Amino acid sequence: MTPKQKPDHKDLAALLAPDILELLDSAPESIPAETAELHPADLADVAEQLPRKALPAFLAALPSDRAADVLEYLDDDLRAEVLEGMTTEQAAPLVAEMNPDERADVLDDVDEETAEDILDAIPEETRLETERLLEYPADSAGGLMTTEVVSVLETETVEAALSQVRTIARGGKREAMNTIYAVNAAGSLTGVLSLRELLAAPEGAHIHDVAWTDVQRVIGSADREEVARVTSEYDLVAVPVVDERGRLLGAVTVDDVIDAIEEEQTEDVQKLGGMEALDDPYMQTGFFALLKKRAGWLAVLFIGEMFTASAMGYFETELKRATVLMLFVPLIISSGGNSGSQATSLIIRSLALGEAKLSDWWRVAIRELSSGLSLGAILGGLGALRVIAWQMLKDENIHFAGLMIGKEYGPNYMLIAITVGLTLVGVVTFGTLVGSMLPFILRRIGFDPASASAPFVATLVDVTGLVIYFTVALLVLRGTLL
Amino acid sequence: MTPKQKPDHKDLAALLAPDILELLDSAPESIPAETAELHPADLADVAEQLPRKALPAFLAALPSDRAADVLEYLDDDLRAEVLEGMTTEQAAPLVAEMNPDERADVLDDVDEETAEDILDAIPEETRLETERLLEYPADSAGGLMTTEVVSVLETETVEAALSQVRTIARGGKREAMNTIYAVNAAGSLTGVLSLRELLAAPEGAHIHDVAWTDVQRVIGSADREEVARVTSEYDLVAVPVVDERGRLLGAVTVDDVIDAIEEEQTEDVQKLGGMEALDDPYMQTGFFALLKKRAGWLAVLFIGEMFTASAMGYFETELKRATVLMLFVPLIISSGGNSGSQATSLIIRSLALGEAKLSDWWRVAIRELSSGLSLGAILGGLGALRVIAWQMLKDENIHFAGLMIGKEYGPNYMLIAITVGLTLVGVVTFGTLVGSMLPFILRRIGFDPASASAPFVATLVDVTGLVIYFTVALLVLRGTLL
Numbered sequence: 012m013t014p015k016q017k018p019d020h021k022d023l024a025a026l027l028a029p030d031i032l033e034l035l036d037s038a039p040e041s042i043p044a045e046t047a048e049l050h051p052a053d054l055a056d057v058a059e060q061l062p063r064k065a066l067p068a069f070l071a072a073l074p075s076d077r078a079a080d081v082l083e084y085l086d087d088d089l090r091a092e093v094l095e096g097m098t099t100e101q102a103a104p105l106v107a108e109m110n111p112d113e114r115a116d117v118l119d120d121v122d123e124e125t126a127e128d129i130l131d132a133i134p135e136e137t138r139l140e141t142e143r144l145l146e147y148p149a150d151s152a153g154g155l156m157t158t159e160v161v162s163v164l165e166t167e168t169v170e171a172a173l174s175q176v177r178t179i180a181r182g183g184k185r186e187a188m189n190t191i192y193a194v195n196a197a198g199s200l201t202g203v204l205s206l207r208e209l210l211a212a213p214e215g216a217h218i219h220d221v222a223w224t225d226v227q228r229v230i231g232s233a234d235r236e237e238v239a240r241v242t243s244e245y246d247l248v249a250v251p252v253v254d255e256r257g258r259l260l261g262a263v264t265v266d267d268v269i270d271a272i273e274e275e276q277t278e279d280v281q282k283l284g285g286m287e288a289l290d291d292p293y294m295q296t297g298f299f300a301l302l303k304k305r306a307g308w309l310a311v312l313f314i315g316e317m318f319t320a321s322a323m324g325y326f327e328t329e330l331k332r333a334t335v336l337m338l339f340v341p342l343i344i345s346s347g348g349n350s351g352s353q354a355t356s357l358i359i360r361s362l363a364l365g366e367a368k369l370s371d372w373w374r375v376a377i378r379e380l381s382s383g384l385s386l387g388a389i390l391g392g393l394g395a396l397r398v399i400a401w402q403m404l405k406d407e408n409i410h411f412a413g414l415m416i417g418k419e420y421g422p423n424y425m426l427i428a429i430t431v432g433l434t435l436v437g438v439v440t441f442g443t444l445v446g447s448m449l450p451f452i453l454r455r456i457g458f459d460p461a462s463a464s465a466p467f468v469a470t471l472v473d474v475t476g477l478v479i480y481f482t483v484a485l486l487v488l489r490g491t492l493l
Numbered sequence: 494m495t496p497k498q499k500p501d502h503k504d505l506a507a508l509l510a511p512d513i514l515e516l517l518d519s520a521p522e523s524i525p526a527e528t529a530e531l532h533p534a535d536l537a538d539v540a541e542q543l544p545r546k547a548l549p550a551f552l553a554a555l556p557s558d559r560a561a562d563v564l565e566y567l568d569d570d571l572r573a574e575v576l577e578g579m580t581t582e583q584a585a586p587l588v589a590e591m592n593p594d595e596r597a598d599v600l601d602d603v604d605e606e607t608a609e610d611i612l613d614a615i616p617e618e619t620r621l622e623t624e625r626l627l628e629y630p631a632d633s634a635g636g637l638m639t640t641e642v643v644s645v646l647e648t649e650t651v652e653a654a655l656s657q658v659r660t661i662a663r664g665g666k667r668e669a670m671n672t673i674y675a676v677n678a679a680g681s682l683t684g685v686l687s688l689r690e691l692l693a694a695p696e697g698a699h700i701h702d703v704a705w706t707d708v709q710r711v712i713g714s715a716d717r718e719e720v721a722r723v724t725s726e727y728d729l730v731a732v733p734v735v736d737e738r739g740r741l742l743g744a745v746t747v748d749d750v751i752d753a754i755e756e757e758q759t760e761d762v763q764k765l766g767g768m769e770a771l772d773d774p775y776m777q778t779g780f781f782a783l784l785k786k787r788a789g790w791l792a793v794l795f796i797g798e799m800f801t802a803s804a805m806g807y808f809e810t811e812l813k814r815a816t817v818l819m820l821f822v823p824l825i826i827s828s829g830g831n832s833g834s835q836a837t838s839l840i841i842r843s844l845a846l847g848e849a850k851l852s853d854w855w856r857v858a859i860r861e862l863s864s865g866l867s868l869g870a871i872l873g874g875l876g877a878l879r880v881i882a883w884q885m886l887k888d889e890n891i892h893f894a895g896l897m898i899g900k901e902y903g904p905n906y907m908l909i910a911i912t913v914g915l916t917l918v919g920v921v922t923f924g925t926l927v928g929s930m931l932p933f934i935l936r937r938i939g940f941d942p943a944s945a946s947a948p949f950v951a952t953l954v955d956v957t958g959l960v961i962y963f964t965v966a967l968l969v970l971r972g973t974l975l
Contacts (some may be wrong), residue, residue: 048707052727180693189671189688189730206671206688211662225530243755245534246748248671248730265747266728272751273725276758277842283765284838284947285831293843294853302864305835306871309921312831313872317879319823324900330819337812337819341801341955344823348830349767349794349948353787356766360759361775371776382784389788390795397799418806439791465766465947466831473823 024056031057035065039072051077055084066093067101079108082117088291091120094129103132111137112157112267115144152238153231155271156252156261165193165201165219169212176209190249190262193222198258200226200251228253231260235271240365242268279363282459283356285312285466308464315470319344322474326481333492335420336484339394339431340477346390346435347442347476348469354379354446355468362450362460372451376444383443387436395432398424423491430480430487437479442472506538513539517547521554533559537566548575549583561590564599570773573602576611585614593619594639594749597626634720635713637753638734638743647675647683647701651694658691672731672744675704680740682708682733710735713742717753722847724750761845764941765838767794767948790946797952801826804956808963815974817902818966821876821913822959828872828917829924829958830951836861836928837950844932844942854933858926865925869918877914880906905973912962912969919965920958927953 034042046054058081061069070078070093082090082105094102094117106114106129118126118141130138140158147153161179163172176191191209193202202222204212212221227241228251241250242265249262278288287304289296296304323330323340330337358375361367367375402424404417420427446468450460485493516524528536540563543551552560552575564572564587576584576599588596588611600608600623612620622640629635643661645654658673673691675684684704686694694703709723710733723732724747731744760770769786771778778786805812805822812819840857843849849857884906886899902909928950932942967975 048705050705050707050709050727053707177692180689206692207662210659210688223530223532225532225535227532239751243748243751245532248747265730265751266725269721269725269747269751269754272754272758273846276754277846280762280765280838280842283762284835286835286839289839292846292848293839294848294856298860298863302867305832305864306868309828309831309835309868310871310875313824313828313875316824316827316831319827320820320879321900323820323823327816327820331816334809334813334816337822338802338805338809340819340822341805341826341959342795342798344827345798345801345830345948345951345955346791346795348827348951349791349798350787352946352948353766353768353791356762357768357771357775360762364755364759364774366774366776374776378780381780382787385784386788386791389792393792393795397802418803464834466827466834469827469830469951473827477823 024053024060027057028060031069032061032065035068035072039068042069042072043074043077046073051080052084055081055086058085059089063089063092067097070105071101075104075108078105082106083109083113086295087116087120088295090117091122094121095125099125099128099132103129107133107137110157111140111144111159111261112155114141115154116149118145119149147231150235150271151231152229152233152235152250152252152263153260155235155238155263155267156231157264157267158261160192160249160251160259160262161190162192162194162259163218165195165217165222167218169209169216169218169221170214172218173209176206190247190251191222192226192251192259192262193218194259200228200253200257200259202226203251226251229263230255236275236363238263239268239272239275275363279359279459279461282461283359283464285309285464308466312466312470316473318474319477322477326477329481329484329493333484333488335427335492336430336480339434340480342394343431343434343438343480344469344473344476346394347438347472348465349442350383350386350390350439351442351446351468351472352465354382354443355449355463355465358447358450359460359463362454369451369454372448375447375451379443379447380440383440384436386443387439390439391432391435394435395428398428398431421492423488426487426491430484433487434480434483437483438472438476441475441479442468445471445475506535506542509539510542513551514543514547517550517554521550524551524554525556525559528555533562534566537563537568540567541571545571545574549579552587553583557586557590561587564588565591565595568777569598569602570777572599573604576603577607581607581610581614585611589615589619592639593622593626593641593743594637594745596623597636598631600627601631629713632717632753633713634711634715634717634732634734634745635742637717637720637745637749638713639746640743642674642731642733642741642744643672644674644676644741645700647677647699647704649700651691651698651700651703652696654700655691658688672729672733673704674708674733674741674744675700676741682710682735682739682741684708685733708733711745712737718757718845720745721750721754721757757845761841761941761943764943765841765946767791767946790948794948794952798955800956801959804959808959811963811966811975815966815970817909817974818912818962821916822962824876825913825916825920825962826951826955826958828876829920829954830947831924832865832868832872832921833924833928833950833954834947836864836925837931837945837947840929840932841942841945844936851933851936854930857929857933861925861929862922865922866918868925869921872921873914873917876917877910880910880913903974905970908969908973912966915969916958916962916965919961920954923957923961924950924954927957 034045058066058069106117118129130141161176163175189206191204191206192200195201202219202224203226204222208221227245227247229238229241231252231254238250248265251262252260254260281288286308289304398420401418402420405419409417449463449468453463454460513524516527540548540551588599591599600611612623643658645657671688673686673688674682677683684701684706685708686704690703709727709729711720711723713734713736720732730747733744734742736742763770768790771786840849880902883900884902887901891899931945931950935945936942
């Protein structure tokens, strides 16, 4: 089978599921051997294809370390559901076999009673370790880390360390095994070296001779964005986590960092779209849960947008006198929204990557003021040209595909063109400025800059856009149309 | 220094730069020792703080492997600029020392002449390897991979493989060192095992006894999104890259995967904001480059939005007869845009994560139709209530903070409320459907779904929103206002 013809792994899971189901009935003891070569992620896909009620039997048919692996890759909600449906005697050994970080996650997901029952039934040491992890918020370095790291005393020899590592490696899996941490007698992190560097170290050397002492680290309470930043900046495969006094607690492995980055991005994109971030993937979110996350923001934006009706009402006399002004209302407010949306997504991303800092706000403001004026001049020019062109097409009585195009704007069409053009300069500049500054303001007052969604900015800009439009119109058209 | 007080690494670089500059003048030979403990990423930050013209001297003062490391972490543009400013004799040894994937990247970045000169001056084998990498697009698995992977024949013993690995490890760095690939005599990838598993393997075993045979892999031409998906799904630290015949070419390491994920995400957010993706970080993009990326889409959207002026013109008679209809135009079109923006960002993210597939389009359509109707009912209810409430406030002559609130909509205010309410149901449903289907359509015709930006959807929905509004108005208000 060449890689190109390889079926999609989800399809593979769908193909395998019926066979597994049959084996569960006829010969469950053969399941471990039949599935031995499958990656746990694929085996979890197979498990997701099985009927819910067959899942406990399927997990029971696997050796407990393998079943624990499958649980780690299973969809979070399904995993909680399965564990809640098992007896404590069935669930506890599986949970005890999981990696410490995943174990803490799953106990966060199941209902409190199940979590307590399972915690009481797992070995003392595992329980204490898990309780320590559960103290950290799920999104913090402490919540993401595994405690199963390899640490050696800095005073040991390379040979002693290597033999210790081989023993640990034979004893079972340790997630963060490719990196070895050097600690001093107090447990403080003093150095780091990769397994490769340990292998390559000259015989007879001590760990403190060969370890790097400039160790990138995060503290347990650090946010997952900070963990991602350090991992990405220093190309790490694991970030060590320390307590306030610098003692090694564990490490966040790069697979969890990638998951954290992707979750963070999903949240950002959803917020940017003007809704609350979902807790689960879209396809797995229930209809009403989805509606709730969307309706809230949509209603808030709608209520904000109601001020446009008030603004329009305020200028009703002008609108009645010069109905031609109405025609350009949608064009003008949408231009403000679009330019604001561009600016806000640029700045949100720049802040998220740590590329722009809070203190850069004024540099950004100056830059976006110039950008806004330039973009406004371009759109203003296009808008004014549109008015003039349509009037000329009308004057020449030009037809296109049988339809008359062009539009009669009356003798003051030049003034209308000027009104539309100047308004666009103002609206686009204002939209760009608001869109770029809002993420800074939100971060300053402690909110996620990504909440400065495109619709939010558009709503802020719409009312002001109308005020700018009618103010310009009053100035330009006074004595003629108004 | 406790981690909490640790200064930001950029600040650190700014503090160190003057010292380095002084040393460059007085005692350049002491620079390697002075900077030996710094992570190359931090040393690159220091380099970025130095005056441009001091950079070649700074790199020359470092041992060439260290200088090559610094180059790998240096900002892409600066790196190209520095290499272009060096003589070929200075640049070639540094480039030759870089990791193969970074070497190919940097030769992609510098001007063609410099690239050719450097390629001609580096050792034959390195040159051929680099040229092979340069054949792949920068965003493909082949463009991201390093060729320095550790592969062993599947028929070797664990001891022979381990001693081979130790030799390679002592010989110099290999990026993808934590994973060992098993190949057969034809060079085809047949298995994989981690360095840990090799260390833990029983003595006397052969590689094919202990390696995993179910190897996740990508082909050289695979897109970086596919590479990210496989890495994230299977928690890999490196993804092996093979050719069409399954022969091992190299591997993409997880640090490059993270960079690719973040770049992809930046592009998506920028496209979602309604602009072309930037080539460089925002703060480093020149004013005119930035303007070009923004003005294009903004002008296209503006021209699309011009149809709203035509639509408004088409209904001018109705608007003149019932000017009250004007007041709700911004409210109605923005609601369509906002609901479309929500739907489109939800679906774009779901498609990007591979959670929803192209074939799911009809499931999504049904779901979004129901969501749109429900959200439309909520906003429609709010909108109708607003009209009725303002009329009642006006009737009661209620004042708030000295201002009269409320609004006279005339005797047909109930019909206006019904018009606004029904229109909102239609517009929000339409916006939600268009917003959710557009990413599918774009992917189907081979475009990036993320191009279905919030402003793009809003523009599509605005004209239709106006048509819906006036059609509903004609139906409801015929015989009264119209």
